[in-house]
Amino acid sequence: MTTQAELATRFEAERGRLRSVAYRMLGSLTEAEDAVQEGWLRLQRADDGEVRNLGGWLTTVVGRICLDMLRARTTRREEPLEDGDGDGFRLPDPVVRPADPVHEAELADSVGLALLVVLDTLAPAERLAFVLHDMFAVPFEDLAPIVERTPAATRQLASRARRRVQGATAPADTDLARQREVIGAWVSATRAGDFEALLELLDPDVLLRVDQGPGTAALLVRGALEVAGQAALYGRMAPDTFPAFVGDGMGMVTAPGGKVATVGWFTFRAGRVVGVDIIVDPDRIAALGIDWPAA
Numbered sequence: 001m002t003t004q005a006e007l008a009t010r011f012e013a014e015r016g017r018l019r020s021v022a023y024r025m026l027g028s029l030t031e032a033e034d035a036v037q038e039g040w041l042r043l044q045r046a047d048d049g050e051v052r053n054l055g056g057w058l059t060t061v062v063g064r065i066c067l068d069m070l071r072a073r074t075t076r077r078e079e080p081l082e083d084g085d086g087d088g089f090r091l092p093d094p095v096v097r098p099a100d101p102v103h104e105a106e107l108a109d110s111v112g113l114a115l116l117v118v119l120d121t122l123a124p125a126e127r128l129a130f131v132l133h134d135m136f137a138v139p140f141e142d143l144a145p146i147v148e149r150t151p152a153a154t155r156q157l158a159s160r161a162r163r164r165v166q167g168a169t170a171p172a173d174t175d176l177a178r179q180r181e182v183i184g185a186w187v188s189a190t191r192a193g194d195f196e197a198l199l200e201l202l203d204p205d206v207l208l209r210v211d212q213g214p215g216t217a218a219l220l221v222r223g224a225l226e227v228a229g230q231a232a233l234y235g236r237m238a239p240d241t242f243p244a245f246v247g248d249g250m251g252m253v254t255a256p257g258g259k260v261a262t263v264g265w266f267t268f269r270a271g272r273v274v275g276v277d278i279i280v281d282p283d284r285i286a287a288l289g290i291d292w293p294a295a
Contacts, residue, residue, distance in 0.1 A: 004044070010054055011040055017055070017136075018062050024131045025066035027092035027116040030287045035065045056142065063132055064146050070124035091211040091277050092116035096253060096263055096290045099180070099243040113247040113265055113277070115165065122161050129154050130161035178271050179250035183243045186266075186273075187252060190235025198228035203274040213281030227276060238262070253292060260290045 002010075018039060022032035039062040043051070051057045092113055119127050125147040132138040140151040140158070147154055182201055189197035202224040208231075210219035221227050235241065240256040244263075251265035263285065267275030279285060 007043065011043060011058070014055055014058050018058055021059060021131065021136055022062055022066055023093075024111060024116070024119070024135060025063070025127060026069060027120055029093040029095070029289075031069060035062055035069060038062075038065050056138075059132065059136065059138060060142060060146060063128055063138075063143075067124050067128050067146060070127065090120075091209065091279055092120065093284070093288060094246045094251070094263060094265060094279075096251070096260070096288060096292075097245040098293060099183075099245055099250065111247060112249075114267060116247075118165050122164065125149070126157050126161040126164075129158040130165065133158045134162060176250065179266070179268060180243065182266065182268070182271070182273060183250045183252055186231070187241050187243060190231050190241060191239050193232045193236045195228050195232045198231050199224055201273050202227055203269060203272045206274055206276065208276045208278070210278045210280060211284075213283060216281075231276075253290070255292045258292050260285055260288070260292050263288070263290070 015036060018036045019032050022035040023029060026032050026035065039058055042061050042065075043058065046057075094113055095111070119131070122130065128147060129140075129143055132143055133140060140154045143158075144151045144154045147157065149157070185197065186201055188194075189201070204224050205222065206224055206227050208219070208221040208227045212218060221230055238254045238256075238261075241252055241254045244251050244253045246252070246263060246265040249265065249268075251263065253260050253264075254262040261282070262278055262280045264276060264278040266273045267277075
C-alpha cells in the first residue's frame with residue numbers, strides 16, 4: 001500500500017511534465033495549474049490497483065481534465081482569435097523572462113505562441129490527439145478512450161490537426177539576434193514617439209491585437225501607419241517598457257517600478273514585424289506571476 005507521502009513524492013516528480021501537457025492543451029498557465037491540481041486530487045482518490053504506470057495514468061487523467069475544460073469554453077468568452085471586430089478572442093498566456101543571458105538558455109523549453117494560437121482553433125479532440133501524440137508520444141491506443149473514438153479514428157484526428165498546424169505555422173525566419181535588434185529599436189522609438197522609426201520596423205499589413213480582458217472590447221488595428229501611430233502615442237505614456245523573452249522569442253514588458261503591467265510579443269516575416277500582440281488585462285497579468293527586476 002502506497003503512503004500519501006510516497007504518492008506525493010512520485011506526483012511531484014511528474015508535475016513539470018503534466019504542467020507542460022496542460023499548458024499546450026489549454027494555452028493558459030493558471031488553467032494548466034488547475035488541471036494538474038485536479039489530477040493530484042483524482043490520484044488521491046484512485047485505487048492503487050488501477051495505477052500501474054503512474055506517468056501514463058496521470059497523463060491520461062490530466063488529458064481528460066483538459067478536454068473537459070476545452071469543451072466548457074464554448075459557453076465562455078475564451079474563443080479562438082479573430083481578426084474581426086468585438087471582444088471574441090483571447091491571446092494565450094506567455095511565459096515571460098527578463099532578456100538576459102541567464103534566461104536565454106531556457107528558450108528551448110518555451111512554447112511558440114504562434115503554435116498556441118493555432119492550437120486554439122482546433123476542436124478539443126483534435127487538439128488533445130495532436131498534443132499528446134505528436135508532442136508527448138502517447139500511443140493512439142491510449143488516446144482513443146479519452147476522445148471516445150477508435151485508435152484509427154484518433155489517428156485521423158491527429159493527422160487532420162497536424163495538417164492545419166503545419167499549414168498555419170511557418171518556421172521562424174527571423175533569428176533571435178534580429179528579433180533583439182527590432183525589439184530594441186521598437187522600445188527606443190516608442191519612448192521617443194518616433195513615428196518614422198516605427199514605420200521602418202513594420203510590414204505594411206501589420207496587425208496589432210490588444211487583449212484587454214473580459215467585458216472590454218479588444219483593440220484590433222491593421223496597417224503600418226495606424227499601428228505606428230498607436231505605438232508612438234502609447235510609448236509616450238508608458239516609458240517603462242523593456243525587452244523580454246516572451247514564449248520562444250523576443251518581446252517586451254511595461255514594468256513601472258518593477259511591476260509588470262503589460263506583456264507584448266511580435267510575429268516576424270523577413271525581419272519585419274507583421275504582428276504585435278499585447279495583453280493589458282491586469283487580472284491576467286497578475287496571474288502570470290512574472291518576477292521582474294525593479295529598475
